[in-house]
Amino acid sequence: MTVAPIAPADAAGSRQQILETAARLFRHHGYAGTTLRAIATECDMKAGSLYYHFASKDAIVAEVLDIGVQRVFDAVKQAVATLPPDAPLVDTLRCAIEAHMRALLLSHDFTSANIRILGQVPEPVRDGHKALRRRYERYWLTLLTGLRQRDMVRAGNDLSRTVFFLFGAMNWATEWYHERKSALSVVASELADLVAHGLHTHDTLPSARVRDGV
């Protein structure tokens, strides 16, 4: 006789709910300020039950941190893959920036928790997470380096620093962006434009920046 498949019960569902709740609480109350009791309560469970799904508080926070980077990383890779190989600088930037920011703000609790608490988490947890973060940073550096090799980016500046500036500008949006006020695509376009062309009134004219100083 066939054995009826064992119901997965709701193991996967509970696990996911715990992670989402934990991310939201970590974001608002920090690592130490988020208690297993609070996570459990918001999942309609008791604190002890969490240990069926996770070995410890640190196992939960480690997974929350990884999700916060991985979702953004995946979204950007996928978006950039759709670009033609010779896409202009500003289009490439707009595409990557919008993908980053859309994933960032879509998984707000995970990404914001990541940014806020990474520096406050026990060292072993942070160390375990750093490799993923560094891979994502190197991905962007490779992207910009490729643009420079195709003469789309001027020389003279350190692109690893540019990546840091860009990450700061994008990630800070977790602290100020509210959907109601402006469309994400507009925000992303504006940042792409700023990074590509700067604030300066356009160099348009023949004489260019001559009158800058005068």
Next chain:
Amino acid sequence: MTVAPIAPADAAGSRQQILETAARLFRHHGYAGTTLRAIATECDMKAGSLYYHFASKDAIVAEVLDIGVQRVFDAVKQAVATLPPDAPLVDTLRCAIEAHMRALLLSHDFTSANIRILGQVPEPVRDGHKALRRRYERYWLTLLTGLRQRDMVRAGNDLSRTVFFLFGAMNWATEWYHERKSALSVVASELADLVAHGLHTHDTLPSARVRDGV
């Protein structure tokens, strides 16, 4: 007879030491993860003694938050005041950005603690701090608006968003800048240049900046 002036004991000294220690611990362990016992121990005191200088943990964190913004604000105002009234865009940016970043990284524990824990602090504390933060944001907005009025900034983008982008790019430095690797003035110049002119190889054409790099 003259009464000998009562020694200030070391009230002011202890107070300052408590604030500096608290800032460092808040930065690394978060709001909830920083205990009064830990602060006191690093000041060679006992936990109860802190209550001679501060009414509560929240009184300490409130002052740490304010210092983190006030020092940067003061430094930028002072630096900008030295500029000639018609200073070009890139010079103004370089001056303000460098002043912001220098103060930011000089008071590292206060500013970094501010950025990291503001979202995790009890609501009354956060609310009490927000006015100062907003004043500083408006100061930068006024700065950029003034530049636009003098036709140094092109139209078409929202300058309040530009301020957010810029704050993100600058403040993120608390997470990656290490003095050993590069001079702060170089970092600030590079960001000013990025914000003023962008990454794009220069609008190439006729004359002007034809080539930065070569």
Next chain:
DNA sequence: GTCTATATGCCGATAGAC
């Protein structure tokens, strides 16, 4: 899978000696 019950320990804050 989730519960109850509990072990062990640290938390913020206060009172009062010195």
Next chain:
DNA sequence: GTCTATCGGCATATAGAC
């Protein structure tokens, strides 16, 4: 100005019933 002693409360984690 700093100490000791202590209050009531809540933390993570474990053991074992259901």
